[in-house]
Amino acid sequence: xxxxxxxxxxxxxxxxxxxxxxxxxxxxxxxxxxxxxxxxxxxxxxxxxxxxxxxxxxxxxxxxxxxxxxxxxxxxxxxxxxxxxxxxxxxxxxxxxxxxxxxxxxxxxxxxxxxxxxxxxxxxxxxxxxxxxxxxxxxxxxxxxxxxxxxxxxxxxxxxxxxxxxxxxxxxxxxxxxxxxxxxxxxxxxxxxxxxxxxxxxxxxxxxxxxxxx
Numbered sequence: 207x208x209x210x211x212x213x214x215x216x217x218x219x220x221x222x223x224x225x226x227x228x229x230x231x232x233x234x235x236x237x238x239x240x241x242x243x244x245x246x247x248x249x250x251x252x253x254x255x256x257x258x259x260x261x262x263x264x265x266x267x268x269x270x271x272x273x274x275x276x277x278x279x280x281x282x283x284x285x286x287x288x289x290x291x292x293x294x295x296x297x298x299x300x301x302x303x304x305x306x307x308x309x310x311x312x313x314x315x316x317x318x319x320x321x322x323x324x325x326x327x328x329x330x331x332x333x334x335x336x337x338x339x340x341x342x343x344x345x346x347x348x349x350x351x352x353x354x355x356x357x358x359x360x361x362x363x364x365x366x367x368x369x370x371x372x373x374x375x376x377x378x379x380x381x382x383x384x385x386x387x388x389x390x391x392x393x394x395x396x397x398x399x400x401x402x403x404x405x406x407x408x409x410x411x412x413x414x415x416x417x418x419x420x
Contacts, residue, residue: 219232219239219240219241219242220241220242220243220245220253220281221241221242221243221253221281221329221332221333221336222252222253222256222332223252223253223254223255223256223267223268223269223332223335224256224258224267224335225256225336226256228401228403228406230339230340230343230345231401232377232401233340233345233347233349234345234347235377235401236347236377237347237348238347238348238349238350239347239348239349239350240350240351240352240355241329241332241333241336241349241350241351241352242281242352243280243281243282243329243351243352243353244280244281244282244351244352244353245280245281246278246279246280246281247273247279247280247281247283247284247328249273253281253284253328253332254268254269254270254271254284254328255267255268255269258299258301258302259302260301260302261301262301265298265301265302267295267298267299269286269291269292269295269328269331270286270287270288270291270292271284271285271286271287271328272284272285272286272287281328281329282327282329282351282353284327284328284329285326285327285328286325286326286327286328286331289323289324289326292320292323292331293320293321293322293323294320295320296316296317296318296319296320296321297317297321299313299316299317299320300313300317303316312342315338315342316339316342319334319335319338319339320335329351333349333351336349337349377400377401
């Protein structure tokens with residue numbers, strides 16, 4: 207995948223652990239991709255775990271995090287409870303990359319994205335993997351965090367990406383329709399649209415399974 211055409215669009219999405227390939231197609235359609243990390247972290251969701259396809263079936267990969275007694279913590283505040291366990295994800299990716307020509311070429315780079323992790327922030331770990339994988343597949347979209355923006359009105363649904371050029375369109379994943387506030391985008395003169403994955407094909411040789419939609 208290459209970013210042949212840089213479109214003047216912005217997207218914001220909650221971060222994913224080991225995103226599925228549709229996530230990267232969405233990134234390729236934007237010139238800025240905002241990770242929405244100041245919203246509440248949900249346990250047993252896709253922020254710190256995902257499934258991968260292997261020849262032996264589906265395998266769960268999880269980043270161990272501290273959640274006990276922290277019911278209302280934001281994604282950006284979630285910390286890793288076992289950094290060695292997180293680094294071990296790189297090794298556990300091998301069953302998914304084995305016998306796949308494209309993945310074999312980049313296996314060491316994929317594993318190093320987790321093996322070389324030193325930060326105890328879940329957001330930092332997910333950001334490291336996302337940016338690293340974008341570099342591998344040739345995507346040059348700017349990836350930022352929603353916490354990089356000042357939320358002057360206190361809103362969280364759309365406000366961060368209202369900074370900058372007024373006419374800049376915003377594209378979101380299909381599930382965002384449930385919580386997008388149209389008035390927020392209208393107020394900052396943004397045109398909002400959503401990604402359509404109808405008829406989207408899965409490829410078995412791709413090492414990442416589509417487990418959720420951004």
